[in-house]
Amino acid sequence: MRFLLTAEQREFVRSLDGMLTASGTPAVARAWAAGEQKPGRELWARLAATGVCALAVPERYGGSGLLPVELALAFVELGRHAVPGPLAETVAAAAFLERLGEDAPAEAWLPRIAAGEAVVSLCAGGPYALDADAADAVFVIESDTVRRTDTHGPVQSSLDPARRPARPLGGGVLAEGPAVTAAAAHAVEVARLVTAAQCLGLGRALLAATVSHVKQRTQFQVAIGSFQAVKHRLANTLIGLEFAQPLVYAAALAVAAGAPSAGREVAAAKVAAGEAGCAAARTALQLHGALGYTDEPDLSLWIRKARPLRDAWGTPADCRARVLTG
Amino acid sequence: MDLDIAPADEAFRAEARGWLAAHVPAVPLPSLETAEGFAAHREWERRLAADRWSVVSWPREHGGRDASLLQWLLFEEEYYAAGAPGRVGQNGIHLLAPTLFEHGTDEQRARILGPMARGEVVWAQAWSEPESGSDLASLRSTAVRTAGGWLLNGQKTWSSRAAFADRAFGLFRSDPDAARPHQGLSYLMFPLDAPGVTVRPLGRLDGKPAFAEVFLDDAFVPDADLIGAPGQGWQVAMSTAGNERGLTLRSPGRFTAAAGRLAALWRETGGTAGTALGERVADALIGARAYQLFGYAQVSRLAAGGAVGTESSLTKVFWSELDLALHETALDLLGPYGTLADDADEAPAHGSWADGYTFALAGPIYAGTNEIQRDLIAERLLGLPKGRR
Numbered sequence: 020m021r022f023l024l025t026a027e028q029r030e031f032v033r034s035l036d037g038m039l040t041a042s043g044t045p046a047v048a049r050a051w052a053a054g055e056q057k058p059g060r061e062l063w064a065r066l067a068a069t070g071v072c073a074l075a076v077p078e079r080y081g082g083s084g085l086l087p088v089e090l091a092l093a094f095v096e097l098g099r100h101a102v103p104g105p106l107a108e109t110v111a112a113a114a115f116l117e118r119l120g121e122d123a124p125a126e127a128w129l130p131r132i133a134a135g136e137a138v139v140s141l142c143a144g145g146p147y148a149l150d151a152d153a154a155d156a157v158f159v160i161e162s163d164t165v166r167r168t169d170t171h172g173p174v175q176s177s178l179d180p181a182r183r184p185a186r187p188l189g190g191g192v193l194a195e196g197p198a199v200t201a202a203a204a205h206a207v208e209v210a211r212l213v214t215a216a217q218c219l220g221l222g223r224a225l226l227a228a229t230v231s232h233v234k235q236r237t238q239f240q241v242a243i244g245s246f247q248a249v250k251h252r253l254a255n256t257l258i259g260l261e262f263a264q265p266l267v268y269a270a271a272l273a274v275a276a277g278a279p280s281a282g283r284e285v286a287a288a289k290v291a292a293g294e295a296g297c298a299a300a301r302t303a304l305q306l307h308g309a310l311g312y313t314d315e316p317d318l319s320l321w322i323r324k325a326r327p328l329r330d331a332w333g334t335p336a337d338c339r340a341r342v343l344t345g
Numbered sequence: 346m347d348l349d350i351a352p353a354d355e356a357f358r359a360e361a362r363g364w365l366a367a368h369v370p371a372v373p374l375p376s377l378e379t380a381e382g383f384a385a386h387r388e389w390e391r392r393l394a395a396d397r398w399s400v401v402s403w404p405r406e407h408g409g410r411d412a413s414l415l416q417w418l419l420f421e422e423e424y425y426a427a428g429a430p431g432r433v434g435q436n437g438i439h440l441l442a443p444t445l446f447e448h449g450t451d452e453q454r455a456r457i458l459g460p461m462a463r464g465e466v467v468w469a470q471a472w473s474e475p476e477s478g479s480d481l482a483s484l485r486s487t488a489v490r491t492a493g494g495w496l497l498n499g500q501k502t503w504s505s506r507a508a509f510a511d512r513a514f515g516l517f518r519s520d521p522d523a524a525r526p527h528q529g530l531s532y533l534m535f536p537l538d539a540p541g542v543t544v545r546p547l548g549r550l551d552g553k554p555a556f557a558e559v560f561l562d563d564a565f566v567p568d569a570d571l572i573g574a575p576g577q578g579w580q581v582a583m584s585t586a587g588n589e590r591g592l593t594l595r596s597p598g599r600f601t602a603a604a605g606r607l608a609a610l611w612r613e614t615g616g617t618a619g620t621a622l623g624e625r626v627a628d629a630l631i632g633a634r635a636y637q638l639f640g641y642a643q644v645s646r647l648a649a650g651g652a653v654g655t656e657s658s659l660t661k662v663f664w665s666e667l668d669l670a671l672h673e674t675a676l677d678l679l680g681p682y683g684t685l686a687d688d689a690d691e692a693p694a695h696g697s698w699a700d701g702y703t704f705a706l707a708g709p710i711y712a713g714t715n716e717i718q719r720d721l722i723a724e725r726l727l728g729l730p731k732g733r734r
Contacts, residue, residue, distance in 0.1 A: 020415055022348055022641040023649060088346060230727050245732030247716075250723030257722060258659050265638035266631070272348055287631040339627035340618035343608070 022265070024092070032092050035069055039100040045317040051103035052180035056153045059104050060138070066102075067135020075113035075209070080129035085114060087212060091271040094213040098220025098296075098328070101320045103181035105150040107217065107332065108141040111210035112158050115141065115165075118202035121194050124167070128156065140187075141210070143203055147175065147184035149331075157187045160203045166190040179327045181320070208285050210332040212274055215267050215289040218296035218328050222260045225299040225321050229253065229306050249306060256302045259295035266291045286333065286341035293329035293338075300325030348641060350419070357412065358419040364396060365427035373695045374430045376687065378553035383467075383509040386433035390464025400438055400462045407454065408462035414644040421598035422637075426605070436506055437461040437468030439593045441514050443585040444532070448573040456569075457534075469507035469537065471515030471559055472582075474500055479717050479734070481516070482526040482579060486561060488517035488533055494567040495519070497535060500560050505711070507557035508546035512536050516578045523576065530578035534570040541565070551686065551703045586657075586713070592644075594712060595664045597637040600671070603701070604633035606694075607675050614678050625674040632667040636660075655725040658718040665708030665715060672702040 024032070042065065047058045066072060074090045076082025084090070090110060097106055113132045116125045131137035142148035143160040151157050151171035159166045168190025174183045230253060233244035243249050270288035273281040300322045304311040311318060329335065350358070374389065375382035393399035394408055402417040403409025412420065432438065442461065445454055460466040477484040486499025497517055507513060514534045523529025537544050541564035546554035573581035611626045618627075639660065643653065675698040676683035687696025687703075709715040716734075723729045 020347060020349055020351070020354075020641060020645060021649070022346060022638070022645045024346055028346065230729070234729065241732070242730050244723075244729040247720065247732065247734070250727075250729055250732070251716070251719040253727055253729070254662070254719035254722035257726060258662055261656075261659050262632075262635040262639055262663055265642050266635050268346060269348060269634075269638050272346065284634075287634055290627070290631055291635060336619065336624065339624045339631075342627040342630055343611075343616070343618045343623060345608070 022268070028089065028092060031089065032096060035071070035093060035096045036099070038065060038069060039096060039102065042100075044100040044102055045320055048101050048103045048181045048320050051153075052183075054152070054174075054183075059153070062102065063104060063138060064135045066097075067133075072109070072135045073133040075110040076129045076133035077117050080117070080125060080133060082113075082129065082133040085117065085209075085275075087209070087271040087274040088268070090209075090213055091216040091267055094216035095220035095223070095267075098217030098222075098324075099224045101181075101221065101224070101324060103150075105138060105140040105148075105154055107210045107213045108149050108154075109137075109139045110213055111143075111206040111332075112139040112141040114209040115158065115160070115202045115206035118205045119165070119194060119198055120202075121198075124193050131155075141206065142187050143207055143210075146186055148187045150183050151185040151187055152183060157190070158193075159187045159190060160199065160206075163197060163199045164195045165193045165199050165203070167193050177327055179323045181324070182327050204282075207332065208274060208282060211289050211338070212267075212270055212285045214328060214332045215263075215270065215285070215292040218289075218292040218325070219260060219263055219267055221321055221324055221328060222256070222263075222292070222296035222299035225296075225303040225318075225325070226253065226256050226260060228318055228321070229256075229299075229303045233306055243306070252302050252306065256295075256299050259291075259298050263288070263291035263295040283342055283344070286338035289333050290335050290338045290342070293335055297325045297329045348638075354413075354416055354419060357416045358423060361398065361401075361420045361423045362427070364398060365423055365429055368392060368396075369427045369429045373428070373697065376553060376700065377431050377433055378508075378549070378555040380509060383433060386430055387464045387467060389430050390432070390434050390467075394463040399434065399464070400442070400458075403442070403458070403462065407458040414647055415641070418592075418596060418598065418640055418644060421596035422601060423598070425596075425598040425602035428602075433467055433506070434461060434464050435594070436470050436510075437466070440470060440585070441468050441534075443593070444514075444572060444581060447584060448532075448581045452569065453572070466512055467506065467510045469504050469510035469513040469557075469559075471501040471504050471507070471513040471535075473503045475502050478503075479714055482530070484516060484518060484530070486515075486517050487521070488519040488531050488566070490519075491565070494565055495531070495533060495571070497533065497541070497561040497564040497566060500558060502558045503547070503556050504559050505556045507537060507544055507559055508554040510537060513559065514572075516582055519575050519578075527579040529576050530582075531575045532572040532578035532581045533566050534572070535561075535564055535566045539564050549703070550706060592640055592653075592657075592660060595668070595708075597633070597640040597664075600633040600664060600667055601637050603668070603671055604629045607671055607678075610675060610678055610698075622674065622677060625670065625677075629667070629671040629674060632663075632670070636664055636667060639663075655721055658713075658721045659726070661712055662709075662715045662718050662722070665705075668701075668705040668708050672698060672705045676702055 051059045071093045073082040074084045074086045137155045140148040140151050140154040140157045148157045157168050168187050170188045172186035174185045236243050266288040270284040273284040374385040377386050400409045401412040401420050474484050488495040516530045519531040520529030541562045543560040545558045547556050549555040682693050685692040687700040
């Protein structure tokens, strides 16, 4: 057993973090929220160039995957940098198409997803498809049927302005039957895993920003970070994230191995990372005070993401119920 | 990155499982915190040691198996999954022994470790004093030089296991003129039945004499029972403090086993998902798994040449809160039976949930309060400025 990132994995994370830092992601997220997708699509292409999109696509369709561990690591960084777009949905749609075993849609979409040319959304079990207006295709799964559509209802604004859900409309049936149900379960598992990873990265960024704030914010002639009430809140935030991280890694390993426990492990990771990310957002808001409750600083982009991400692809209640199914 | 258990480690785990299945008492031993139970637990330590299962991670020459840290974690998982008795020797095994391995002499190791491993000598800790709890370095008990050794004076208190144990270890002020409170302390071991030592058992919250006050009145300790150099006691004690807070005191196996039993209890009591209690059972399972995985990551880091430092404070807060939440959930599931004391005829599971609850209440206090741990986390891991405690 060596339950640690390998040197290659650490290097992958480091280079992705560097690329995203240099990409000015807050401006990309603000543009995306305003319905301007060009900066987001350009960033998507740069992500594809680092190989992120290929991680969800098997080699025979031009990818390098499915590599759940590397995907999880990538999504921690995407969360850390508040990258907008249907990232989890595209990855999950790729997992769905690969598992479905139908040649035509796989050949049509998987190579384009791997190359970063196709942005795809996925609607499975809920009313909305995320960022349907920005997607080249929306796959809609209802019980044992999958449809593909490129029309949708009006975009609904959400608590995270960079998340733009809309109802998918119409579309033609691609496939039906038990294979759809099985592939959908796999896709939801992958979506849930990478969303958990995003929550973890988001929480890490919020904690780092808040630690740096309380070191320099002075009240009563001292840095507020010297107060116990402040310290303990930050310590709790770190504990939440530190114990969520191994759950995310173990869930990725379980998905990679196709382990029977994978569904439970992914659900556990999603509960822990979702709650830890949300708690980090509450801590960030509280310790930044009124400054944190202000839209203008970029911190608001991270704070507003936390709650929707916690609930996406399996609310904590759904995931806790999944953990209990044993 | 992987979580694979190598064949040799699986074989080790299987051997432990087999031994435990054949030897763990079918009916739980009487409470460790009674004279009768203490004796029964001491006998259990002897049986463990006879087949080299009491200190698996120690070198063979001291009664161990040279097991790796991962193997130790696996042993602990098996041990608690089998419902094996609590470890009466744990203060010695997990607190004193690491200090002896790092700072003791060959003579001390040869003399002390064997009887400790066999439960022949059970050790109590003697850190706290009536006026020195979290601020341990303010302690006032003294060690004064005398021919061939030291004379101890003062009072120790909340000394776990001291009511029935044989010997104790702790810190004493040997240089009252040292510039700072952390300096001038010495780490000494002493017999609890020596002339000048008076032990007065203290009832813990449920009245059981789980700890004691220890009064020292010119109690003699030979030089051979000083660990490290005189005046270096704080450094000696703190170098292994991580052992107490972290993995070794409360191994993940305890909590994976307890969470599994909680889930079974939830099913027996007609458990439905989606209820508030169901969510808390799920959280116990998730927390126990998180701690187990954190442990695997920690032993992987150690095997790769890393060290356990302040992260033991993360661990301490996490397991103590997990333990309490888990037992509170069990009591809620048991309804009117939940608050029957462990010696009540009708207490479910031989009172193990009630006893575990009482014990868990102490978790956020001992081994450094969780408030102190959060200060350490904030200052040492997050780099926040020191402030008033």
